[in-house]
Structures are given as structure tokens and as C-alpha cells.
Amino acid sequence: MYNAFFGFRENPFNLSPDPAFLYRSPQHEEALANLIYGVHSRKGFIVLTGEVGTGKTTMLECMRDYLESQYIEFAFLFNSRINTEQFFEMIAYDLDLRCAHKSKTEVLFALNQLLIQQANEGRTTVLIVDEAHNLEWDVLEEIRLLGNLENPRLGKLLQIVLAGQPELDRKLDAPNLRQLKQRIVLRCTLAPFGLAEATEYVNSRLRKAGMPDQQVFSEEVIKEVHLRSQGIPRLINAICDNLLLTAFALEKKTTTIEMLDEVCQDMRLEWPGKRLRGRSSFPGPNDPAEPPSFLSSREQY
Known part of the structure; x- marks a missing residue:
């Protein structure tokens, strides 16, 4: 769906095993x-x-x-x-x-x-x-x-x-x-990837799909993707695929932490430190209630 938008020849984060996309760590x-x-x-x-x-x-x-x-x-x-x-x-x-x-x-x-x-x-x-x-x-x-x-x-x-x-x-x-x-x-x-391997893994798949110098995922986003996927290649693929779909739905050429939060919520992901990190964003008793969002950006498509 998003390949033409980003200029990919094929889907870079297909979940099916494909030797052509093997990252030789x-x-x-x-x-x-x-x-x-x-x-x-x-x-x-x-x-x-x-x-x-x-x-x-x-x-x-x-x-x-x-x-x-x-x-x-x-x-x-x-x-x-x-x-x-x-x-x-x-x-x-x-x-x-x-x-x-x-x-x-x-x-x-x-x-x-x-x-x-x-x-x-x-x-x-x-x-x-x-x-x-x-x-x-x-x-x-x-x-x-x-x-x-x-x-x-x-x-x-x-x-x-x-x-x-x-x-x-x-x-x-x-x-x-x-x-x-x-x-x-x-x-x-x-074993699961370390951060350096996860970064090269994402960049490698994007290169093979037709994006040699990717600007879609910043270092900050990739670092968070690695944390939330716990270095598991299949989860990295699923998260990045959903991030690209979200960016496409919003007509954005780059992904953000906010998009990642939405994706992880939809995927019901759990990762070390998630609850601790989320406490600071919980509304206090005097904070105004946030209006509910019934439709995520990806569900529009």
C-alpha cells in the first residue's frame, strides 16, 4: 500500500521469511x-x-x-x-x-x-x-x-x-x-539483536527495498523500536511496517515517537520499563480529561 509513496520496489518489512532480505549479522x-x-x-x-x-x-x-x-x-x-x-x-x-x-x-x-x-x-x-x-x-x-x-x-x-x-x-x-x-x-x-544490529537490520532492509539513504526512521525512533521489540527481528518488522503505514496515512515521509506510541498501543506491546515510563503521562486529578479518539490514523485506510 505504501511502497509507491516511499519509493520502495517491494515491502521492506514483510513478515514472511525471505532469504533475499537476510541481514547477515x-x-x-x-x-x-x-x-x-x-x-x-x-x-x-x-x-x-x-x-x-x-x-x-x-x-x-x-x-x-x-x-x-x-x-x-x-x-x-x-x-x-x-x-x-x-x-x-x-x-x-x-x-x-x-x-x-x-x-x-x-x-x-x-x-x-x-x-x-x-x-x-x-x-x-x-x-x-x-x-x-x-x-x-x-x-x-x-x-x-x-x-x-x-x-x-x-x-x-x-x-x-x-x-x-x-x-x-x-x-x-x-x-x-x-x-x-x-x-x-x-x-x-x-539471540535478539543489540541496538547496533537492530539499526543496521532496519537500514539493510530499507536498502534492499530501494531506499539506500533512508531518512524515514531517525536514530531516536530506531532506538525506541529496538527497546519495544526487545531486539526480536519479527517484532521489528511488524512495528516498522505499521509505522510506515501510519506515516503513509498521515502523508508524512518520516516517522515519530508519537506514531510509534500509537502503533505499540494497537499491537498491545509490552516491554521493560513501559509502565514506569507511562506514569508521567497519566492525567492528574486536576488535569482536563482528553477527548477520546475512536479512530487511529491507520484505521482510516
Whole structure:
């Protein structure tokens, strides 16, 4: 809606994971490098964790692009609310195994044959599981057993990437999963951005959208966006997208703290120090009541 107004080629703060807009912060570069290294080195199990919205799925999308460019076979499980039967069915579908997809035995035989064939050709095969913290215990056990598929000469035949929220780490600490935990050789963690990273993140996305020298977000606004988003990239995107929409509705080329207050109120955001900061703006007993506003600037559009 606001792209033409600001001169963007595309939306700079789209909430959908898009590798083209990947901001290569040091931690994201390290995580992606570890994922690729783990796959090529046949490390077996790799775990990627991070809070909601820190960019795990974007990392996996970048990894998918890399695997496709290298013609590496992989299965990507994006829905982890599955039972064991559905788990094997999804693997068989993604890897195009020539077998009865609903038969665990046939899937395992066909998978083993594919893995050996790929390994003999100098290639590996990858299983990627997103939202792995939601996996049932019995599905996690099946994944552990898949990690046993190996060859003395060829090493680990299947490289397994588990991505999830910090709950995944706590789940892997459970006594009944200690065998799986021992097999994890690489761990990557994505943390929220610091202020410098958040600033470069916003500027980077604006550059890629067609605004190389942005004047829309001042240092003060970006500092507040970082505080109120607590450095979470997905929240930064949501706040900045709403700020641009608000500025567009008001026909302004720059955003302000007042716009940010309105956006955060509409988004029901909470952040450290919010209540303390808001006390000074509460009306006193002798202050005149402020007339209610029934329609925000963005709701006009």
C-alpha cells in the first residue's frame, strides 16, 4: 500500500521469511556456516535454537536454497504436530521414495537404499525439522534411530537439523532423550539483536527495498523500536511496517515517537520499563480529561 509513496520496489518489512532480505549479522553468518559445515562434514545431528521471531525459519530457508543449488537431497518437515506414521509419510513424500508411504518398514528400506546410493556418489542427504520443540517423544525417538543409519566407510548417511524454540533444549535435557542429546555435535543459537544490529537490520532492509539513504526512521525512533521489540527481528518488522503505514496515512515521509506510541498501543506491546515510563503521562486529578479518539490514523485506510 505504501511502497509507491516511499519509493520502495517491494515491502521492506514483510513478515514472511525471505532469504533475499537476510541481514547477515555475525551470529546469523555463524549459524548458517555451522549448518552448512555440519551437513558437508556429515556431523549427524545439528540443533538450531532461538526465541520466537529471531530468524530460525529464515536460516532454514537459506539452507534450503543452498541445498537445492548443490543438488543435495533433503526433506523439510515444517509441521511438527505429527505422529510417527505421519512423520515417515512426510519423509517419503519429500524424498520421493518409491514405496508405500504409509508403511514404516517400506519407507525405512527405501530410505536406506537412497542414503547409500547418495553416499556412494559422494553426496549426503538431509532431514530438516522446523518447530522441533513440538515433536512428540516417540517421534523424537524415531529421529534418534534414523541417526544410527551410517556406514563405516561413508560415515553418517543422514544429516539431521532440528530447529526450535529454547524449549527444544530443555526437551533434549530430559533423561529419556540422553542418547539423542549425546549425538548432537553442533549447536547454534540465535539471540535478539543489540541496538547496533537492530539499526543496521532496519537500514539493510530499507536498502534492499530501494531506499539506500533512508531518512524515514531517525536514530531516536530506531532506538525506541529496538527497546519495544526487545531486539526480536519479527517484532521489528511488524512495528516498522505499521509505522510506515501510519506515516503513509498521515502523508508524512518520516516517522515519530508519537506514531510509534500509537502503533505499540494497537499491537498491545509490552516491554521493560513501559509502565514506569507511562506514569508521567497519566492525567492528574486536576488535569482536563482528553477527548477520546475512536479512530487511529491507520484505521482510516
